[in-house]
Amino acid sequence: MSSPVPLVEPGARLAPERLARYSRQLALPGFDDVAQRRLANARVLVIGAGGLGSASVPYLASAGVGTIGVIDTDVVELSNLHRQIVHGVADIGRSKLDSIADTVAGIDPATTIIRHDVRVDSSNILDILADYDVLLDGSDNFPTRYLANDAAALTGKPLVWGAILQYHGQVGVAWAGHGPTYRDLFPTPPAPGTIPSCSEGGVLPSVCAVVGAIMGAEAIKLITGIGRPLLGTVTTYDALSGRFREIDFAADPDSSPITELIDYEAFCGISSEPVRGDEKSAVGSDLEPNFEPGFDPGFEIDARRLADLLADGDPIQLIDIREPYERAIAAIEPSELIPLGTLVHRIDEIRRDIPVVLYCHTGVRSASALAFLRESGFHNASHLVGGIDSYSATVSPALVRY
Amino acid sequence: MAAETGTGVIVAVRYFAAAADAAQCEEEQLVLDDGATLGSLKVLLVERYGDLMRRVVESGSFLLNGVVCKDDALPVGDRVDVLPPFAGG
Numbered sequence: 001m002s003s004p005v006p007l008v009e010p011g012a013r014l015a016p017e018r019l020a021r022y023s024r025q026l027a028l029p030g031f032d033d034v035a036q037r038r039l040a041n042a043r044v045l046v047i048g049a050g051g052l053g054s055a056s057v058p059y060l061a062s063a064g065v066g067t068i069g070v071i072d073t074d075v076v077e078l079s080n081l082h083r084q085i086v087h088g089v090a091d092i093g094r095s096k097l098d099s100i101a102d103t104v105a106g107i108d109p110a111t112t113i114i115r116h117d118v119r120v121d122s123s124n125i126l127d128i129l130a131d132y133d134v135l136l137d138g139s140d141n142f143p144t145r146y147l148a149n150d151a152a153a154l155t156g157k158p159l160v161w162g163a164i165l166q167y168h169g170q171v172g173v174a175w176a177g178h179g180p181t182y183r184d185l186f187p188t189p190p191a192p193g194t195i196p197s198c199s200e201g202g203v204l205p206s207v208c209a210v211v212g213a214i215m216g217a218e219a220i221k222l223i224t225g226i227g228r229p230l231l232g233t234v235t236t237y238d239a240l241s242g243r244f245r246e247i248d249f250a251a252d253p254d255s256s257p258i259t260e261l262i263d264y265e266a267f268c269g270i271s272s273e274p275v276r277g278d279e280k281s282a283v284g285s286d287l288e289p290n291f292e293p294g295f296d297p298g299f300e301i302d303a304r305r306l307a308d309l310l311a312d313g314d315p316i317q318l319i320d321i322r323e324p325y326e327r328a329i330a331a332i333e334p335s336e337l338i339p340l341g342t343l344v345h346r347i348d349e350i351r352r353d354i355p356v357v358l359y360c361h362t363g364v365r366s367a368s369a370l371a372f373l374r375e376s377g378f379h380n381a382s383h384l385v386g387g388i389d390s391y392s393a394t395v396s397p398a399l400v401r402y
Numbered sequence: 403m404a405a406e407t408g409t410g411v412i413v414a415v416r417y418f419a420a421a422a423d424a425a426q427c428e429e430e431q432l433v434l435d436d437g438a439t440l441g442s443l444k445v446l447l448v449e450r451y452g453d454l455m456r457r458v459v460e461s462g463s464f465l466l467n468g469v470v471c472k473d474d475a476l477p478v479g480d481r482v483d484v485l486p487p488f489a490g491g
Contacts, residue, residue, distance in 0.1 A: 052491045138491040145489055165488035168419040186487045187470055190461035198490035234485070236418050245418065245428070247483050252470045 006225030007158065008133050010034045011041030011066065021108075022064055035224040039064040042223045045132035047071045047120060047148055049096035051203065052138025052162050054086040055212020056219070061104045061111040063220055068104070069114040069132060072096045079402045083205035120144060122261035125151040134222055136215055137161040140197065142189045143264035149174055149182035153258045158229070160218045162211040166201050169211035169237040172230050173218050176258070179231030180251040187252055189268040193368060200364065204239050211237065299370060300385045301357055303394040306332070309357075317351040319358050321369045322388075330399040332359060332384075332391055340365050343372065350378060359384035359391070361402070410435045413443065414481050421462060421484040424454035434478065440464055441474030443482065462486035 014036060019026065022036050042065050046053050049072040060068055076084070076091040076099055084096075091099040097115040104111050116128055120139075129135060129151055137148040137159060145161065152159035153176035161182055162171040174181035214235065221227045234247050301309075309316055310332075318335040320327055327337055338346050340360070350356055356378060360366040366383035373381040384391065392399035416429040425447075434443065444464075448456045463470050465483040 048491045050491050140489060140491040142487070142489045162491070163488050164490040165419070168488070170419070170485075170488070184470060185465075185485070186463055187472060190487055194457060194461045195486070195488050201490075203490055236485075238419070238422070241428075245416070247416075247418070247465065247468075247485060249465055249468050249470065249483075254472065 006035075006038055006223065008038045008042040008223045010037035012037070014040065018064075018110075025063065030226050031224065035226065036064055038224050039220065040066040042134070043067040043069070043132045044134050044136060044219055044223075045069040045071070045116075045129060046136040046138060047144060048138035048140060049074070049084075049086070049100045050080065050138060050140060051083040051164060051198070051205070051208035052136075052212040052215060053096075053100065054084040055209045056136055056138065056162075056216040057100055058086060058103060058107055059213060059216035060219060061113075062107050063216070064108075065111070065219070065223070067112040067114065069116055069128070070097055070100055071116040071118065071120050071128065072100075073117055073119055077401070079199075083203060083208045085205075085209075120147065122147065122264065126155065126261070129155055129157065133157065134219055135159045136219060138212065138215065141268075142195075143268045143270060145182060146189060146267060147261065147264045150258045150261055152176070153181055154261070158222050160215045160222070160230075162215045164203050164207050164211050165196065165198060167204050167207060167239040169207045169239075170234055171211050171214045171218070171237075172234040173222070175229070175231055180249060181258075183255055183258070184252045185234060185247075185249055187255060192269045193364060199361065207237065207239050210239075299374075299382055301382045302385050303391040306357060306359075306384055306391065307395040310334075315354045317354055317356045319350070319356060320360075321358050321366055322360050326361060326402070329402050330388060330392065332388055332396070332399070335359070340369055343369055347373075347376060350381070352378065352380060354380070356381040357384060358382070359387055361387045362389050363387040411438060411478070412480065413438070413478050415443075415447075416481075416483045418483065418485045419488070420454070420486045421458045424451045424458055426451075438478050439474060440466065440471055440476050440478055440482075443478050444474065447484075458484060458486050 025031055026036060044060055044065050046057055046068060049070050057068055074096050076087040076094055076096055078092055080087055086103040087099045097117055101113040104113050118124055125147060135148060135152050135157055137145060139145060148159055152174060156177060158173055158175040160173050218230055222229055232248060236245050320331055320335045320337045321340045321343060323339050358366040358369050363386045366387060370381055370383040389401055392401050410433045413432050413434055415432055417425045422428050444459045448459055463485045466479045467481050
């Protein structure tokens with residue numbers, strides 16, 4: 001890929017105080033006062049004020065990007081702090097946008113931060129992106145990744161994307177008309193539930209730092225025209241080996257052109273309808289339990305219902321399918337710990353004579369465990385919708401949320 | 403199984419992220435039957451590396467000589483990259 005022209009025209013001359021601030025990058029070979037003025041004139045849109053936003057936005061601001069828009073609707077939680085280092089203890093419960101804006105103001109109050117407190121989707125991304133030169137995607141879900149790619153392609157703007165999970169990172173640049181896009185690497189989204197999220201699979205915080213910092217560098221390169229962007233190459237990072245490896249890739253010759261935005265939740269197989277158990281238990285099975293009156297043997301049980309059952313002392317087997325470290329944080333009692341990965345070997349411990357309720361953190365893993373148990377003939381099993389997180393939010397605030 | 407001892411085609415396979423976790427290595431050379439397809443490579447990988455690799459095969463991208471391939475009937479070529487997607491941010 002040839003080096004593209006700088007993305008942004010230089011702005012006004014910078015005052016001596018600004019030049020002093022940037023003296024250590026003005027000293028860089030190939031980087032000059034004009035490059036600095038391009039940064040000052042640049043408008044960068046970042047999706048997500050989480051791990052990757054934490055590792056990219058401060059560098060964009062400190063390097064002199066004049067305007068940074070951030071899209072996020074979350075509030076800061078305790079479990080964010082290990083990796084989302086723009087937020088601190090005092091920010092817990094605050095909007096992530098307010099928190100990241102304060103952090104940036106602490107680095108350089110001259111930086112303009114624009115807060116987009118919206119769930120970004122097909123209906124609004126083009127309007128938001130219209131005011132920016134480059135898009136950084138640090139989102140945490142597949143629908144948004146394809147949305148970001150397609151919006152960038154439709155507008156002809158470059159996308160810098162990064163993704164992290166466990167000890168692994170990926171980062172690349174997609175720029176329709178200049179090179180392949182995210183869809184040329186991942187033409188088909190994974191089936192829902194097949195790829196763990198960071199809350200399910202974990203993530204090493206310094207992987208965020210590595211990937212987010214590369215994203216920041218790519219944005220700076222695109223804006224100023226220095227170097228060669230990661231077009232047609234995805235860089236992968238493995239923290240366990242400490243190594244980077246790259247994959248060079250070309251456009252998918254079978255791909256359809258991107259002509260419009262679509263329903264990305266549907267594209268990724270995510271239904272906006274909650275999953276409901278509308279099929280009833282198999283009839284006439286010897287294993288059919290005698291349910292307590294009023295106990296719905298359907299697939300799902302909500303937090304209030306479970307609390308009522310526990311309070312009434314109804315005979316149920318409550319099974320915690322999370323990991324031991326999670327149980328050490330909080331648990332709904334009385335329950336038994338059978339981590340999901342061991343369930344297949346410990347299926348003999350599941351009761352068939354009384355209702356069984358499975359729970360996990362947010363209800364994703366328990367839904368998976370429930371499907372397995374149902375296939376194995378446990379028509380007496382259901383799972384807690386929303387997991388212990390919903391239980392804490394709804395009926396038992398003393399349980400620590402994570 | 404592939405004809406590891408036979409006179410087949412040599413394919414250099416690189417594994418990334420969860421694929422490397424499943425294979426317990428970052429790359430290896432496999433000898434496949436002449437005319438081996440992407441589909442037969444996937445079958446071999448799942449046979450060798452089990453459930454973890456099955457998940458990668460179901461959701462990951464296979465790049466044949468640097469171009470993503472969705473057609474299991476296509477011949478594998480000499481260089482394959484196995485890259486699972488993830489969306490954490």
